Amino acid sequence: MTGNNTESIQKRDNQFLHPWEDIKHLGQNRRTVIAEGDGIYIRDSDGNQLLDGPAGMWCVNIGHRRQEMADAIAEQTMALSYVSPWSLTSSPAAELAEKLATLSPGDLNHVFYTTGGSTAVDSALRFVMFRNNVLGQPKKKHIISRNNAYHGSTFLAASASGKTRDKNFLDFNTELFHHISDPNMMAKPGSISENEYCAIKAQELEDKIKEIGSDKVAAFIAEPILASGGVIMAPQGYHAACLAVCRKHDVLYISDEVVTAFGRLGHFFASEAVFDVVPDIITCAKGITSGYLPLGAFLVSDKLLQSIETEDPNAVFSNGFTYSGHPVACAAALKNIEIMERESILENAREMAPYFQQKLATLLDIPIVADVRGIGLMACVECDINVKKDAHADVLKMDYAIGDRIDKHCQTLGLLVRPIINMCVMSPPLIINRHQIDELVEKLGKGIEMAMEDVKSEGLWQDPSDS
Template sequence: MAAIRKSMVAEEAGAAGEADDAVGLATRHLVQPWPYAGSAGAEARTLIGEGDGIYITDAMGKRLIDGPAGMWCTNVGHRREELARVMYDQSMQLSYNTPWYTMNAPSAQLAQRIAGHAPGDLSHVFFTTGGSTAVETALRFMQFYNNVKGRPDKKLILSRGGAYHGSTYLSASLNGRPRSHDWMDGLDAIAVKLTAPDPFRRPQGMSIEAFGDFLVEEFRDTVARIGAERIGAFIGEPVQASGGVIVPPDNYLKRIREICRVNDILFIADEVVTAFGRLGSIFASGEVFGLDPDMITFAKGVTSGYFPLGGVVISERLLEGLRRSNHPDALFGHGLTYTSHPVGCAVALKNLDLLEGGVLAHAREVAPYFQARLKSLEELPLVGEVRGMGLMACVECVADRESKNPLELDTNVGERIDRHCQELGLLVRPLINMCVMSPPLVITRGQIDTLVDILREGISRTMEELRKEGVWQG
């Protein structure tokens, strides 16, 4: 026994040493995403060492439920040997080819598979490296399309408050989340921002149905005021993910789609988060919301996060319009070094096999239970609303439910809850005053119970902490 204990101590010491090394290297050399100026290039975050199923393990050996599924993306779970083998096999066969003047078979096969799941006449796929580049590609295609059609002024883009569309220059210009533009430049001239379709924040005394009418009329009035001849596209997430899992009023998106159709405005459904199973379908646009967009952007779940890949599914009507134009030599001068990457496309093909082979059905089966269990957290006085759809949800905390004001409470309450939850065995996605949960689609009912129980205790501990500090007396 003494020898076993000595071995365990040595292993723990080794893990601690490795963690200390990584922390030191990070604080000296690694720049993290979305850093504050005061800690940029000198910051270490929770170090993750392993993943298995719905769990991740930190550098000290603590096992955590992966509440955000990485970044909305580890849909089939961690450590899937099938995907690891595909990466190895494809790398040994063909690790890379230039997409400028060659092609590979996995990308053509994947394009055909994806087109088969897309609604309407969306039948062609341009592959990118992720969500931001997918949105960037869709926007640049819209610009190119209107140039070829002889409409150089039809370039404005309608987006919404609460939206998140990416971090590249064009895509970031459309973001509508708090703090996105406080210190960052954007191409403001291209974007027209509309009201966030957030029923929780609708005007006091207004019904959700009336709020939906308001949003549609605002859209219609904006088109009339600016002129459809100047508006190239509307882009919207079916469910606003990073904005706080905002589920819009019923039929709102279908009504917006019809206004776009009448006014020849391209409708871009940003499904970077909602595609590939998060709402129980490969694409939520058609099967969940009854939409037939002109383009759909995707990323994240297409490979379950095992390889960087994204893309845009484009309507046959748009491509046929280009082929029939008077400018057959017009060049769509856009591409990426890793467009149609053979390893990424091979992984996505196998990931589709897993989704179609049972993961999607399981996600649809457990989603109502997931939503109902999380909804029970509204019993806590700190919680203003729990909302969601499929296997994505948000717990929004407020100072009080009457004012719905998160700022009087504590702008980092989500981080407080996450800190407590990590101590208890759950990683949370904190967003200012919100906690976002989007676990791997393979999560079981028992694991959902554990997730919700930990989150409840984390919120309860935060409430007690805030009371002791005199910040909140709810």
């Protein structure tokens, strides 16, 4: 494609209102146009190759341009492109439900299909409320979530989300949704142990349940790792401690695995394998098709379904989507899982994870890098131009948005970054190898140094070693 083409796509693209559209840039946006993908790389419309650092949006787990995926999608399209999920079904939807039941922990043996992560969370929350109506507990509807959580963009999912910046211009249900602090290890006071910190956080959940009343709290929802909140790492044992609190107070535990399921932490589901919890409900999306087609789901335990059946066998969960169990999306998910199993992609993620984290940790040598954290193949490099003492500290905010600058520099170096304010989130396709991890870290390091030089030359930051 020519530069002209790029420009014309960028111009026309201004009629596409993108997620988190910033109104002040309306009509002025010049987004990078991505034209192709292959393995862990993508290529923009001017032919520049970029390593796909965020794997799209934490989703292209098996990598781009898989012929087998294209074939499976084409075959299913030609066999049956759509069927209503109300009174009919299709073989891929049925087969995928059976497969997910075998991969999920405990007795989470039933699957409700949705169109993505937000609708998975929304449907899970509606299911919990539905169940309590059936059980004759209509007041037990309150949901507890955490600050900095991201659960999606539908009304209930957004109400469960806890990123304050996202709360400025929209409406949310504030009556039923409550937020407690996140379990950020970076905020742990130095004077207490990790165990003590964990106990404090679990206690906060228990206190919140007691404050609202356990007869009113329906569920606690938590991402295993707060992903879009900045890869926030909880203290060891946090989820198990929260689950114990939930069990004690008859509160359901929803594990939002939209990011962590399908290999990001080296397992199909991370809840039990990594965090030792068998939740009542798991939500998933993204990696379920490796982003080839939109699909989401929530998995629910037999126990919960039985409790509804026992109480009212005539109850109807009046919730669902035209595209619930879409046959082509389900065929893509089945092929995706088959590829993951056949190519031992989860094993690769587990094997590469320590190397990925160690290599990224070397970036701590760069003066503006304040923290590097992560688990599996998800990580966050947090920069801070304030913490290192600069000449203009008084006019700078802690969260100076250096992430965008780093991303821009990295793009010129051939690396795509997911910038979140002052953080760079990295979650590459799970097929990445050591050599490619070296490439990713080297380019990220250079990009951060280039951004550091910018802020230095603009007088926004001063290298402490220069003074």
